[in-house]
Amino acid sequence: MMNIDPQSRTPIYEQICRSIIELAANKLLLPGDKLPSVREISKQYSINPNTVSKAFGMLERDGIIYSVPGKGAFLSEAHDDVIRRNAELEFDQCVGTALKSGLDKAKLIEIVENHKENKGEAT
Amino acid sequence: MMNIDPQSRTPIYEQICRSIIELAANKLLLPGDKLPSVREISKQYSINPNTVSKAFGMLERDGIIYSVPGKGAFLSEAHDDVIRRNAELEFDQCVGTALKSGLDKAKLIEIVENHKENKGEAT
DNA sequence: CGACTGTACTATATGTGTTAATACAGTTAT
DNA sequence: ATAACTGTATTAACACATATAGTACAGTCG
Numbered sequence: 001m002m003n004i005d006p007q008s009r010t011p012i013y014e015q016i017c018r019s020i021i022e023l024a025a026n027k028l029l030l031p032g033d034k035l036p037s038v039r040e041i042s043k044q045y046s047i048n049p050n051t052v053s054k055a056f057g058m059l060e061r062d063g064i065i066y067s068v069p070g071k072g073a074f075l076s077e078a079h080d081d082v083i084r085r086n087a088e089l090e091f092d093q094c095v096g097t098a099l100k101s102g103l104d105k106a107k108l109i110e111i112v113e114n115h116k117e118n119k120g121e122a123t
Numbered sequence: 124m125m126n127i128d129p130q131s132r133t134p135i136y137e138q139i140c141r142s143i144i145e146l147a148a149n150k151l152l153l154p155g156d157k158l159p160s161v162r163e164i165s166k167q168y169s170i171n172p173n174t175v176s177k178a179f180g181m182l183e184r185d186g187i188i189y190s191v192p193g194k195g196a197f198l199s200e201a202h203d204d205v206i207r208r209n210a211e212l213e214f215d216q217c218v219g220t221a222l223k224s225g226l227d228k229a230k231l232i233e234i235v236e237n238h239k240e241n242k243g244e245a246t
Numbered sequence: 247c248g249a250c251t252g253t254a255c256t257a258t259a260t261g262t263g264t265t266a267a268t269a270c271a272g273t274t275a276t
Numbered sequence: 277a278t279a280a281c282t283g284t285a286t287t288a289a290c291a292c293a294t295a296t297a298g299t300a301c302a303g304t305c306g
Contacts, residue, residue, distance in 0.1 A: 011294060018223075025225030037251060048296045053253070069252040070303035080225075087224035088234060094217035095238045100141075101210035102148030102203075108235045111211060112228050115218045134263060160282060171265045176284065192283040193272030 004045045012047055016055035021083055024075060035065060035073040127168045135170055139178035144187065144206055147198060158188060158196040
């Protein structure tokens with residue numbers, strides 16, 4: 001379900017956030033859907049409950065999920081807008097960085113158009 | 124000359140690398156040009172010499188500069204290609220992340236075209 | 247009641263970033 | 277040769293973020 005790599009240099013809590021965002025983006029998780037519990041994720045991926053809880057806390061602060069102690073965590077109704085806006089802001093920063101490094105907009109558009117998935121993945 | 128913010132969460136040595144790359148991209152630094160010495164940068168920006176040295180080491184490992192003990196560090200002849208390739212790879216990864224977050228290529232191209240500089244800067 | 251939920255807390259270990267203080271070897275100009 | 281510069285290496289110390297471990301509390305549900 002989620003793709004977690006404990007060896008990666010990107011923090012585990014951030015990988016959890018990204019995984020849930022991907023699930024939502026791919027409609028594998030719908031508004032109102034209950035997320036796996038902190039302890040479930042903790043067991044299944046051998047992650048400390050505190051780390052999972054940290055990820056949930058960040059997702060809630062961003063308005064992507066809402067947590068109800070005693071019940072669980074659920075995908076927010078407005079998650080689409082939040083995720084979209086965050087992704088747009090992040091990508092816009094990437095554009096700024098690339099331009100500062102000397103690439104021009106035409107080159108960036110070319111990279112976007114030629115982008116193939118499964119680039120860094122194993123077969 | 125360089126834009127260094129000690130309060131930023133991005134490491135200082137990485138900020139130094141980016142600054143030098145920007146200088147090269149803007150032709151303010153030409154192939155063969157001598158960079159300011161480790162101790163000069165250290166003094167001017169109140170950065171530890173070790174941190175500056177770390178940045179120089181990374182730039183040299185990437186082939187962007189070459190260091191000569193006793194003489195100084197100089198902008199490599201082939202820095203253009205290296206910087207360009209690195210920037211392209213980095214941006215391509217950004218594209219992948221954005222697509223996974225649910226944005227489509229048309230939206231990404233729109234963001235590139237509408238990108239304005241001086242977005243996160245003070246007036 | 248019992249088993250689940252999210253959350254909070256302290257403590258610990260680890261890795262990274264940064265500074266500090268030296269030290270060494272090579273270059274350059276006087 | 278001496279002095280002043282260059283990049284580099286080493287060791288130590290500190291701060292911070294990440295992650296784990298263990299425990300605890302309050303709310304929910306069958």
